Amino acid sequence: MASVYLRDKKACTITDVNADRLWENLIGLPIPEIKWFDSIGSTNDVALQWAEKGAPDGALVVADHQSAGRGRMQRRWITPAGSALAFSLILRPRDDEMIHLTHFSGLGALSVSKALDELGLKSEVKWPNDVLIARKKTAGVLVELVWQADQLQALVIGIGLNVAPASIPPPPEVVFPATCVETMLGKEINRWELLESILRHIFLLRPRLGETSFMKEWEERLAFYREWVQVEQPDQTILVGQVIGIDEEGGLRLLTENQDFIVVTAGDVRLRPIVGQNRWSETGGNPC
Numbered sequence: 267m268a269s270v271y272l273r274d275k276k277a278c279t280i281t282d283v284n285a286d287r288l289w290e291n292l293i294g295l296p297i298p299e300i301k302w303f304d305s306i307g308s309t310n311d312v313a314l315q316w317a318e319k320g321a322p323d324g325a326l327v328v329a330d331h332q333s334a335g336r337g338r339m340q341r342r343w344i345t346p347a348g349s350a351l352a353f354s355l356i357l358r359p360r361d362d363e364m365i366h367l368t369h370f371s372g373l374g375a376l377s378v379s380k381a382l383d384e385l386g387l388k389s390e391v392k393w394p395n396d397v398l399i400a401r402k403k404t405a406g407v408l409v410e411l412v413w414q415a416d417q418l419q420a421l422v423i424g425i426g427l428n429v430a431p432a433s434i435p436p437p438p439e440v441v442f443p444a445t446c447v448e449t450m451l452g453k454e455i456n457r458w459e460l461l462e463s464i465l466r467h468i469f470l471l472r473p474r475l476g477e478t479s480f481m482k483e484w485e486e487r488l489a490f491y492r493e494w495v496q497v498e499q500p501d502q503t504i505l506v507g508q509v510i511g512i513d514e515e516g517g518l519r520l521l522t523e524n525q526d527f528i529v530v531t532a533g534d535v536r537l538r539p540i541v542g543q544n545r546w547s548e549t550g551g552n553p554c
């Protein structure tokens with residue numbers, strides 16, 4: 267079931283309790299329209315189609331349950347009902363934002379991390395698009411673009427966040443250690459307040475894309491800083507190096523064993539601590 271909310275709540279005919287709470291929590295943010303779904307395949311798919319049909323900047327798609335949620339590298343993203351945040355924000359980049367397209371994943375991940383700060387949870391951003399708490403994956407960001415010929419029309423920032431324990435994928439699904447907000451916090455939270463906080467940070471950070479202060483904040487939260495990692499590239503070759511930062515374009519800066527500085531830029535990159543050199547190893551990865 268889908269519902270379109272306009273900014274005027276009187277225009278709404280929705281009675282769903284989640285949708286009501288969602289609406290109440292998002293008042294005050296520059297979100298012109300919201301589509302709410304009790305259950306949908308993927309909020310990113312809906313957002314991409316909506317963007318193609320002219321959705322305005324800031325339009326939002328939110329679902330309680332996703333049956334075909336997608337992550338990077340064709341992974342599944344599981345969103346059981348009542349336990350997680352799954353949403354996609356449509357942005358129409360302005361001319362001055364076009365040169366910072368590679369920063370939008372960081373914008374999403376950094377905003378989640380800053381929202382978790384407000385709950386008293388320390389988190390890190392695993393380049394390019396994951397948010398970890400205590401080194402376990404808690405959220406993922408999937409940025410997708412809508413083109414018309416060679417003109418970028420819109421981009422969709424899709425964010426999935428594990429809130430309640432039921433959102434943590436079962437072991438066969440997990441290819442990376444995963445956790446959720448409530449487990450790490452030791453109490454239940456209102457996920458719609460958390461959604462408001464993430465979106466608020468996105469809108470606050472957006473004007474700072476590309477600025478030194480934005481890059482610094484992103485880098486300060488970088489997971490595995492100064493640790494040895496291996497990066498699997500799209501052609502499956504492996505790069506090994508120490509994580510030393512993020513470059514201006516949003517690429518991951520590594521220092522190799524030969525003391526060479528390299529930057530990893532490809533979208534389909536895996537970042538994995540090397541077994542034996544770090545305290546733990548990634549043994550799986552949820553889509554999640």
Ligand code: BTN
Pocket residue numbers: 307308309310311332334335336337338339341343351352353354395396405406407408424425426427553554
């Ligand atoms: C990843 O870790 O690979 C990114 C996961 C992104 C999942 C979110 S959930 C909301 C939105 N809809 C999707 O189908 N995917 C994103």
